Amino acid sequence: MNKSHKIALISLLSLSNVSMVLPAAADPARDAILATLAEEAKKADPAFGGFSAERGQAFFAAKHTGGKPDTPSCTSCHSQDPTAAGETRAGKRIEPLAVSKNPSRFTKVDEVNKWFGRNCNSVLGRECTAVEKGDFIIYLSGK
């Protein structure tokens, strides 16, 4: 890789960071996850114009249908306030989703995939779209 290539790559990376809503605690692993989701979103819809914290907040608080009856919403277990700890239906503490309270949130691909996989099915009865996931992460990164 020559020097001009390097500069081009760095500027591209910094550009991609700026183009997103500024996360409270930027983390390269989380950014990579978001980048992958953005790529997926663009593939599904070429008109995709970036993730939105407002959409993420609405998605988080909404009562969904189509999922399992005991878990109609993210807030069923994660509580209304994402900076607070939640509780599973069996009574186990769930660490806050808000990145400001829990900086390791959304930094491990396997964990992110596992929990979106399970919980989207439990709450919505389907897989979440890349846009929904990205919005969700962006919202909670700023929380």
Place this chain on the structure above:
Amino acid sequence: MVNWSVSDAHSSLQMVRVWDLPTRLFHWLLVLSVFTALLTGFLAPEWWLGLHLTAGYAIVLLLVFRFVWGIFGTEYARLSNMANATRGIWNYVRGLALLRPPHYFGHNPAGVFMIFGFLAVFVVLVVTGLMIEGGEEKQGPLAGVTTYALGHRAKEVHEVLALLVLLMIGIHIAGVSVESWLQGVNLVRGMIDGLMPRPWGYHIPTPRRARPLAAGSVILVLAIATGGALYALSTLPPLGIPPMAENATYRAECGACHWSFHPSLLPRSSWEQLLAKLDEHFGEDASLPADKKNEIARYLAAYSGESWDTEAANRFRLVSASDPMQITKTSYWVAKHRQIDPKLFQSAAVKSSSNCTACHKDADTGRFDDQRIEVPKASGP
């Protein structure tokens, strides 16, 4: 043993020491221990087992003492004296039927039969008690050599005999009351001060004296021998409690949402069914990647209920036909928690009936010792 008429029994009668101090102490300590054992056995909640066991071990010690003292004690404490007294039983029964029972200095034959009956029943009770403690609870000296099945069978005997003891105590008290009334002598007081009236003109044959030194030596030898044997037995690892390494994947994955149940709490088939349907896991999707699921499946299969001989494993192996994956649907679980206020399970301290560790402080070991139950106070939800 001698007869005299009731009219003779007056203040002019000389009071003679019949029951020696060790025998009297034995009697009242036995009353206290048996009362404690009956109360804790029949009425107290599970977590009083410790006191029940203490009472039981006290009865063991008292019985050992009594048998030795029955050989080396004073005349009326001796088993041979009591055995002799039994010969008068037909005479006594005939007299009782005519409401003119013969009077006795020392033991009356019916009383001796009751004493022998009590001693025999108590021996079987403490033996079966130790078997239950070892087999069902996996505690005490027999834990290493008694299966749950044997302990459970011993429990049936133990329970029937405990009821029999209640009946015998009733008969004993009634007998003492009737006899006190018919003879005009307070027999209860006699067991406190040890005195009985000597009938007029009755010459007491020279009674055998106690041999406390011999008694003490025999008790010492017995204590060392049985104590040593019991200690050696108690060092054996409990039967059916295999050493189990912690599985970090199981702890982390299953423990993320709920208490990571001890693998012994369900049989293998239930764990298999449960893992096969993780996407429909008690109302939620709990899917796992194949590698983690397989690791957990291997762990649970290796340490499922079949590999354990604890009370919990034996009981929860009998799963509910309609809900074979739910421990709380087994008839045993339901019966054992019937006394618990349902609100407690929703309280902040417990949160869910699946949270065994909230009350069973040793649930992570799969033992569920009765003494380790600590039911929290139900505070707000």
